[in-house]
Amino acid sequence: MGAAEKLDETFIALADPTRRKVIELLRKKPQRAGDLAAAFDMVPPAMSRHLRVLRTTGLVEESGLPGDARVRVYRLRAEPFSELRSWLDEIEAFWTDQLSAFKAHAEQAQPRPARKTAAPRVPAKRAQPAAPRRRQNQGGSR
DSSP states (O other), rough: HHHHHHHHHHHHHHHHHHHHHHHHHHSSSOOHHHHHHHHHTHHHHHHHHHHHHHHHSSSSEEEETTTTTEEEEEEOOOOHHHHHHHHHHHHHOOOOOOHHHHHHHHHHOOOOOOOOOOOOOOOOOOOOOOOOOOOOOOOOOO
16 A cells, blocks of 8 residues: 555544544553443444554554453554654645745735725716707798
8 A cells, every 4th residue: 555545544544533532542541442432432343343444544553461362452553643744744844835935925025006096976967958949830831
């Protein structure tokens, strides 16, 4: 799987709010699957599905307790988070460069002189239409 695909899988896994909360709990300390399920008031099979997604994307790893193969303890793995941080750093550097260039451009731009505002236009008075002329009789009377 390439770096882009791994990053996509990481985002997909972290898109679920329950899985993000599991990550938050595991940041504090490794935890047993049963304890994670209890923290969310969730049945173990439901938590198991979330943990499987986190495990297959490499965000967490599981290990057994010595002497009890039934108990699974989950802990965070640093590598996927480092890859995510690297990608975010690249995006942040891009936007920092873009905003710095924009700032430099804005600071160098000469301010335009203020436009003079014209007095409000008063509509010209319209001439009243002339009264119709009477035809004059040209010749005789009627």
